[in-house]
Amino acid sequence: MPTDHTHAPGLTSWVASAQAPGCDFPIQNLPLGIFSTPGKAPRGGVAIGDQVFDISAAMAHGLLRGAAAEAASGPSLRPLMEMGRAASAELRHNLSALLAEGAHPHPELLHPQSAVQMHLPTEPRNFSDFMASYDHCHRLGAARDPANPLPPAFHHLPVAYHSRASSVRPSGIDVRRPWGQYLKDGQIVFAPTGAMDFELELGFWIAGENAQGEPTPTSLSDQRLFGFCLLNDWSVRDIQRYEMPPLGPFLGKSFHTSVSPWVVTAEALAPFATPLPPRAAGAPPCPPHLTSHRADGLAIAMRAALQTPAMAAPHTITTAPFQNMYWSPAQMVAHHTSNGCNLLAGDLLGSGTVSGPADGAEACIAEILLRGPIALPNGESRRYLEDGDAVIFTANAQAPGATPIGFGECRGTILPAHKA
Amino acid sequence: MPTDHTHAPGLTSWVASAQAPGCDFPIQNLPLGIFSTPGKAPRGGVAIGDQVFDISAAMAHGLLRGAAAEAASGPSLRPLMEMGRAASAELRHNLSALLAEGAHPHPELLHPQSAVQMHLPTEPRNFSDFMASYDHCHRLGAARDPANPLPPAFHHLPVAYHSRASSVRPSGIDVRRPWGQYLKDGQIVFAPTGAMDFELELGFWIAGENAQGEPTPTSLSDQRLFGFCLLNDWSVRDIQRYEMPPLGPFLGKSFHTSVSPWVVTAEALAPFATPLPPRAAGAPPCPPHLTSHRADGLAIAMRAALQTPAMAAPHTITTAPFQNMYWSPAQMVAHHTSNGCNLLAGDLLGSGTVSGPADGAEACIAEILLRGPIALPNGESRRYLEDGDAVIFTANAQAPGATPIGFGECRGTILPAHKA
Numbered sequence: 001m002p003t004d005h006t007h008a009p010g011l012t013s014w015v016a017s018a019q020a021p022g023c024d025f026p027i028q029n030l031p032l033g034i035f036s037t038p039g040k041a042p043r044g045g046v047a048i049g050d051q052v053f054d055i056s057a058a059m060a061h062g063l064l065r066g067a068a069a070e071a072a073s074g075p076s077l078r079p080l081m082e083m084g085r086a087a088s089a090e091l092r093h094n095l096s097a098l099l100a101e102g103a104h105p106h107p108e109l110l111h112p113q114s115a116v117q118m119h120l121p122t123e124p125r126n127f128s129d130f131m132a133s134y135d136h137c138h139r140l141g142a143a144r145d146p147a148n149p150l151p152p153a154f155h156h157l158p159v160a161y162h163s164r165a166s167s168v169r170p171s172g173i174d175v176r177r178p179w180g181q182y183l184k185d186g187q188i189v190f191a192p193t194g195a196m197d198f199e200l201e202l203g204f205w206i207a208g209e210n211a212q213g214e215p216t217p218t219s220l221s222d223q224r225l226f227g228f229c230l231l232n233d234w235s236v237r238d239i240q241r242y243e244m245p246p247l248g249p250f251l252g253k254s255f256h257t258s259v260s261p262w263v264v265t266a267e268a269l270a271p272f273a274t275p276l277p278p279r280a281a282g283a284p285p286c287p288p289h290l291t292s293h294r295a296d297g298l299a300i301a302m303r304a305a306l307q308t309p310a311m312a313a314p315h316t317i318t319t320a321p322f323q324n325m326y327w328s329p330a331q332m333v334a335h336h337t338s339n340g341c342n343l344l345a346g347d348l349l350g351s352g353t354v355s356g357p358a359d360g361a362e363a364c365i366a367e368i369l370l371r372g373p374i375a376l377p378n379g380e381s382r383r384y385l386e387d388g389d390a391v392i393f394t395a396n397a398q399a400p401g402a403t404p405i406g407f408g409e410c411r412g413t414i415l416p417a418h419k420a
Numbered sequence: 421m422p423t424d425h426t427h428a429p430g431l432t433s434w435v436a437s438a439q440a441p442g443c444d445f446p447i448q449n450l451p452l453g454i455f456s457t458p459g460k461a462p463r464g465g466v467a468i469g470d471q472v473f474d475i476s477a478a479m480a481h482g483l484l485r486g487a488a489a490e491a492a493s494g495p496s497l498r499p500l501m502e503m504g505r506a507a508s509a510e511l512r513h514n515l516s517a518l519l520a521e522g523a524h525p526h527p528e529l530l531h532p533q534s535a536v537q538m539h540l541p542t543e544p545r546n547f548s549d550f551m552a553s554y555d556h557c558h559r560l561g562a563a564r565d566p567a568n569p570l571p572p573a574f575h576h577l578p579v580a581y582h583s584r585a586s587s588v589r590p591s592g593i594d595v596r597r598p599w600g601q602y603l604k605d606g607q608i609v610f611a612p613t614g615a616m617d618f619e620l621e622l623g624f625w626i627a628g629e630n631a632q633g634e635p636t637p638t639s640l641s642d643q644r645l646f647g648f649c650l651l652n653d654w655s656v657r658d659i660q661r662y663e664m665p666p667l668g669p670f671l672g673k674s675f676h677t678s679v680s681p682w683v684v685t686a687e688a689l690a691p692f693a694t695p696l697p698p699r700a701a702g703a704p705p706c707p708p709h710l711t712s713h714r715a716d717g718l719a720i721a722m723r724a725a726l727q728t729p730a731m732a733a734p735h736t737i738t739t740a741p742f743q744n745m746y747w748s749p750a751q752m753v754a755h756h757t758s759n760g761c762n763l764l765a766g767d768l769l770g771s772g773t774v775s776g777p778a779d780g781a782e783a784c785i786a787e788i789l790l791r792g793p794i795a796l797p798n799g800e801s802r803r804y805l806e807d808g809d810a811v812i813f814t815a816n817a818q819a820p821g822a823t824p825i826g827f828g829e830c831r832g833t834i835l836p837a838h839k840a
Contacts, residue, residue, distance in 0.1 A: 126586050131667060151665050156608055157601055161667035162582040162674070166546050166762050167632055176633035178759035181577055181707065188576055190709050190758075212587055212676065213596035213838075239759065245571050247551060247581035248668025251759040254582070256632065287601065289610050338610075339598035339659065339671040342586050418633075 004089075006030070006096040007271050007402065014105040017049030024396070024406025025049055028271075030095050031262035031408075032077055032088075032227070035116040042119045044072040044080075047262050047408065048099055051110040058109050063098055066090070077205075077263065078122040081226045081345035084208045085266065088226060092267050118261035120170050121205060121229075124348035127165040127257070128336060129201075129233060132158045132327040134280060136355035139367050155283045157290065158327035158335050160352075163233070164254035168348060170261045171230075171410045177387065177417040178255040180239030188242070192417030195237035196385040199353040200304045200363035200393055202322055203231035203259050204329050206347040210337050218292050218334040224343060225329055227263035230302070230393040230410035231350050234258065237366055237384070259348070260393070260410040271402035274299045274323050290335060296328030302354050302395040304363065309388040311378050320354045320363045322395075387416040424509075426450070426516040427691050427822065434525040437469030444816070444826025445469055448691075450515050451682035451828075452497055452508075452647070455536040462539045464492040464500075467682050467828065468519055471530040478529050483518055486510070497625075497683065498542040501646045501765035504628045505686060508646060512687050538681035540590050541625060541649075544768035547585040547677070548756060549621075549653060552578045552747040554700060556775035559787050575703045577710065578747035578755050580772075583653070584674035588768060590681045591650075591830045597807065597837040598675040600659030612837030613656035616805040619773040620724045620783035620813055622742055623651035623679050624749050626767040633760040638712050641753040644763060647683035648749075650722070650813040650830035651770050654678065657786055657804070679768070680813070680830040691822035694719045694743050710755060716748030722774050722815040724783065729808040731798050740774045740783045742815075807836040 005011075006028065012019050013027040025031065025047040035052050036042040045052040056073040058064040068087040071079035080088060097103060131137060131151070137159075141149030151159050181190050207226035210216045216224055233253060240252025274297040279286070300322035305314035327335075329351065337343055355363040362368045365384055374382040385391065393410040425431075426448065432439050433447040445451065445467040455472050456462040465472040476493040478484040488507040491499035500508060517523060551557060551571070557579075561569030571579050601610050627646035630636045636644055653673060660672025693715040699706065720742035725734035747755075749771065757763055775783040782788045785804055794802040805811065813830040 126584065128670075151667075153601070153663055153665075157663065159663070159667055160670050162584055162670065164546065164582055164761060165585070166764050166767070169632070176760050179635075180759050181573070188704075188707075190707055212589070213835075215599075236759075243573055243577065243579070244666065244668075245573075246664065246668065247571075247579055248664075248666065250548075250580050250582065251755075251761065254761040255759045284608075287608075287610055335671075339600050339656075339675045340596050341584060341671065341674040344586050347586070415633075 006092055012101045013048055013099045014101050014103060015049045015051055015099060015110065017051065020049065023049055024408055026403050026405060027096060027099055028403040029264060029268050029405035030092055031264045031268065032072060033262045034075060034077065034119040034121055036119065037111055037116055042075040044074065044077060046095055047113065050113050052113055052116050053099060054109050054111060058098065061109065063106065064094060069094065076122040078346040081122065081205060081207050085223050088265050089267050092265060118170055120168065121261065121263050122346045124165045124168050125344045125346045127163045127168055127348045128160055129163040129350035129352060130158050130160040130332050131352040132325050132332065133353055133355045134326040135324065135357050135361065136353040136363060136367065139355065139362065139370065143370055156287055158332045160336065161248045167254055168257045168259060171258055173258065173412065174415045175234055175256045175412045176415045178236060179417060180236065180251050182238035182242045193236035193239055194384065196414060197235045197237055197365045198304060198391045199233035199235055200302055200318055200320060201231040201233050201354060202300065202351040203229040204349045205263055206343050206349065207345055209344050210342055212342040213340040215337040215340055216333060218290055218331060221333040222294060222296065222330040224333045225266045227265040228269060229263055230260040230395055230407050232258040232391060232393060232410050232412055233350055234412065258410050258412045260408050262408045264405065264407055268405060269298055269397055272299045272397040272399045273297065276328055277324055289338065290331050292328060292330055296330045297323050297325065298397065299323045299399050300395050300397045303393065305392045306374065306376065306382065307390045307392065308376065308380055310380060311376065314392050315377055317368065317374055318361065318363050320361045321356045322354050324356045325351060325354065385414050387414050389414050426512055432521045433468055433519045434521050434523060435469045435471055435519060435530065437471060440469065443469055444828055446823050446825060447516060447519055448823040449684060449688050449825035450512055451684045451688065452492060453682045454495060454497060454539040454541055456539065457531055457536055462495040464494065464497060466515055467533065470533050472533055472536050473519060474529050474531060478518065481529065483526065484514060489514065496542040498766040501542065501625060501627050505643050508685050509687050512685060538590055540588065541681065541683050542766045544585045544588050545764045545766045547583045547588055547768045548580055549583040549770035549772060550578050550580040550752050551772040552745050552752065553773055553775045554746040555744065555777050555781065556773040556783060556787065559775065559782065559790065563790055576707055578752045580756065581668045587674055588677045588679060591678055593678065593832065594835045595654055595676045595832045596835045598656060599837060600656065600671050602658035602662045613659055614804065615657035616834060617655045617657055617785040618724060618811045619653035619655055620722055620738055620740060621651040621653050621774060622720065622771040623649040624769045625683055626763050626769065627765055629764050630757050630762055632762040635757040635760060636753060638710055638751060638754040642714060642716065642750040644753045645686045645749050647685040648689060649683055650680040650815055650827050652678040652811060652813060652830055652832055653770055654832065678830050678832045680828050682828045684825065684827055688825060689718055689817055692719045692817040692819045693717065696748055697744055709758065710751050712748060712750055716750045717743050717745065718817065719743045719819050720815050720817045723813065725812045726794065726802065727810045727812065728796065728800055730800060731796065734812050735797055737788065737794055738781065738783050740781045741776045742774050744776045745771060745774065805834050807834050809834050
């Protein structure tokens with residue numbers, strides 16, 4: 001269901017690699033990010049095929065102009081996020097025209113993605129993480145308490161907590177195994193974690209700002225979604241379990257969070273909108289103030305792969321459907337602001353672990369372990385992550401009649417803990 | 421126990437109001453803040469008596485120079501926080517010399533506090549809130565579960581959660597009563613809260629930065645404490661109670677947090693250092709990595725007063741001793757970074773509700789109500805806060821031989837909820 005010409009069937013780019021089958025970044029995607037090249041400061045770019053199109057260089061050539069391009073050309077995408085969805089839609093329109101087959105090619109404005117360094121789209125000002133997958137909550141909850149598998153509020157609101165903004169890092173930064181306090185053989189120890197886990201999530205970058213005390217209603221909350229990324233909410237289960245009652249996760253999560261650096265805009269994902277799944281059997285209806293009359297779900301197939309130091313290539317251990325999420329990103333925005341909390345441009349929200357109902361759709365190791373250790377094709381097995389292990393997330397949005405688009409990768413490798 | 425000449429006995433200021441008995445801001449205090457005057461941008465200042473000493477104007481007059489004064493002269497104290505404790509100590513030394521009796525008086529560099537607007541010292545980059553009062557936790561916990569009144573980790577670490585940075589506001593900004601979901605007569609409703617509460621806390625602004633993955637050990641963590649303020653962690657108990665399991669407080673706290681605008685520096689509080697109270701009877705020892713060999717506690721008497729629209733003056737309803745806190749601010753910093761989480765200059769930490777053991781030392785209404793409604797001197801009574809009610813925090817640091825210093829006030833008035 002293309003919504004504008006930027007999704008027109010058959011549209012291709014003069015950048016040849018963008019036409020490769022299975023490419024994450026065809027011209028229908030045009031994700032924005034902050035990149036740098038040797039000796040030059042971080043600046044805004046667009047992923048196209050295996051290249052980055054340099055927005056500030058295109059402006060210097062007179063090919064792009066206007067406030068939206070200006071806002072996307074600096075060291076952070078926050079100025080564009082502040083301008084709201086109309087600005088990013090306008091920029092997308094102009095970038096699509098510049099990069100389309102038939103437009104004058106400008107290879108001098110391209111940098112190979114393999115030759116650039118990617119940065120955060122912007123330093124997140126606040127980071128809130130949700131827990132919006134029925135299957136994630138139900139699977140783990142049923143293992144603890146079969147009679148009450150879900151949080152009491154699960155059907156009434158998207159459960160969430162404030163997470164740590166300062167430790168969000170772009171894909172590729174190694175993850176130091178943290179120390180912390182936990183129960184081991186009945187004793188409380190302070191030691192490196194023995195339960196290093198990942199959580200496969202979708203992240204959302206926020207557009208615009210609601211004034212404090214002034215909620216963004218569900219009818220408008222989709223307009224607060226600037227764009228999307230993959231997010232690894234690295235979690236250490238032993239530390240987390242010990243510290244959580246009653247205030248929730250703290251040091252079990254705050255040591256590191258990884259995000260994929262390309263922001264797939266809400267405009268790029270428009271063709272992949274899909275209704276939320278039906279409510280669970282016997283569940284109460286969605287509260288009126290969180291009821292959306294749009295198709296707010298997104299048809300995105302998400303994958304987590306694991307590569308140990310002994311493996312020649314990553315092995316996919318999770319394949320999870322974002323369209324199964326119980327609450328939508330727009331509902332999360334509406335809930336988050338329903339008490340008047342001011343969401344800011346450049347805030348980051350996480351969906352929570354995106355698990356599906358099937359075996360193989362468990363989107364964190366804690367869930368996988370309910371069926372047993374991870375068996376890897378080279379004969380190794382894993383309970384939690386070991387030093388040197390890399391976790392790589394990828395994803396594709398898919399819908400009938402639409403060119404599939406991807407997110408690039410969100411990768412992190414575990415470094416050994418510091419010595420005592 | 422004065423530690424330097426800025427606390428010398430008998431030291432007074434040429435600003436006459438700073439010599440008034442009971443004044444919050446004698447020359448021994450010299451708290452820093454960001455103020456503005458009509459038509460002029462926010463900038464750094466020092467509270468002295470009932471006046472504000474203008475740092476940038478003093479620099480323009482050639483009375484102050486150097487990187488520390490420069491860092492304190494702009495619209496945010498974050499540059500000074502980034503420079504660390506040595507810089508703020510140097511600035512304090514210079515300000516003390518300028519403002520001391522005997523120095524050349526410069527009344528032209530003063531503005532009456534009544535004529536300036538105060539701002540946040542800096543937009544907090546991250547805000548984490550602790551729960552470090554034994555009496556707060558034990559009193560509320562015993563009411564729920566007498567056999568297990570404390571969180572399981574309470575004796576082993578200072579329990580904390582990430583809170584919301586964007587909604588922190590300076591004293592004096594009215595607080596909009598939030599809507600939210602909660603249980604009422606057995607039904608889940610979405611309605612304005614009926615349980616508006618305050619929490620009397622001390623806030624700490626962070627100096628310096630530890631790199632991600634590199635903890636600040638307890639032996640150094642006091643050097644990360646730039647300065648202190650009063651903090652009202654406004655809380656709505658009905659919404660909070662419903663949403664908390666299992667991820668902790670979210671919308672029940674994120675609508676508004678108030679802080680007093682003057683930052684009482686760690687240097688100003690040095691004479692009020694005091695050992696932490698003994699551990700609870702039968703409690704395990706403090707873990708070695710959180711054990712401090714300093715006197716990390718602070719002797720601060722904190723007060724909360726309530727003024728309803730029908731009252732002519734505020735009435736003190738809480739008097740609580742900060743020296744009773746079970747964990748110190750420096751221990752909180754060490755715990756927070758113990759997993760490698762990067763604390764940043766300009767981060768804000770909250771102590772959690774500062775309750776004491778005595779009747780009258782309950783530092784939030786939820787605790788007070790365990791003994792019954794609040795009886796006010798004009799015959800009114802209160803369970804939770806009503807629209808138009810104002811809550812005012814004040815505090816004084818006191819120690820034998822030291823000139824007492826105060827914090828100014830942290831005030832907020834409840835506005836009615838928006839209509840449906």
